[in-house]
Structures are given as C-alpha cells and as structure tokens.
Amino acid sequence: MKDVDPSKYSGLQLPTYVLQCLASGMSQEQIALKFPEDGELVGLWVSFLRGNHWLTKDKDGRWSITAKGHLWIKKYEGRR
Numbered sequence: 001m002k003d004v005d006p007s008k009y010s011g012l013q014l015p016t017y018v019l020q021c022l023a024s025g026m027s028q029e030q031i032a033l034k035f036p037e038d039g040e041l042v043g044l045w046v047s048f049l050r051g052n053h054w055l056t057k058d059k060d061g062r063w064s065i066t067a068k069g070h071l072w073i074k075k076y077e078g079r080r
Contacts (some may be wrong), residue, residue, distance in 0.1 A: 015045040016076040019055055020062040022046070 008019065021031045028046055032039035049055040054069030065073070 010078070012072060013076050014041070015054075016073055017044055019049050019065060020073060022049075022055060022071055023065045023069075047056045049060055 005012055019034055021034075022028070028042050029072055032042040033043060046055070049069070050057075052068070053066055056064055058064065
C-alpha cells in the first residue's frame with residue numbers, strides 16, 4: 001500500500017481523496033495506514049465529509065458519495 005504525503009495536497013484535495021477511498025470500499029483504518037505521520041487526520045476528514053453532506057453511510061455500513069460530494073470530486077480531481 002502506497003503512503004500518501006498530505007503536504008502534496010492543498011485546500012480540499014485531501015478530504016476529496018479520503019472521500020474517494022471510502023467510496024471505493026476502503027475502511028478508515030486502511031486509509032489511515034496510507035498516512036504514516038498523520039493517520040488521525042482521516043477521522044477528522046470523515047467527520048468533515050459527513051457534516052458537509054458529501055458522504056453518507058447506509059444501514060449496512062457502506063459509504064456512498066452524495067451528489068454534493070461528486071461535485072467536489074469533479075472540482076478537485078484535476079488539481080492533484
């Protein structure tokens with residue numbers, strides 16, 4: 001699994017990355033392993049994503065990106 005350097009992301013690129021990872025089926029713990037120095041940021045970003053309605057979790061525990069989340073992904077995916 002490749003580590004992620006959070007300093008290479010700016011603005012909302014990092015939460016957008018976390019959003020895409022969750023939607024692809026990764027757990028918060030799996031994503032945190034990609035951030036050896038800042039794994040605790042993942043939990044904060046998940047709270048941010050849910051609070052801003054970019055991400056929802058169904059009754060079976062699966063994450064899904066909301067329409068608002070998809071708009072932000074489009075906005076930031078070309079900036080990495």
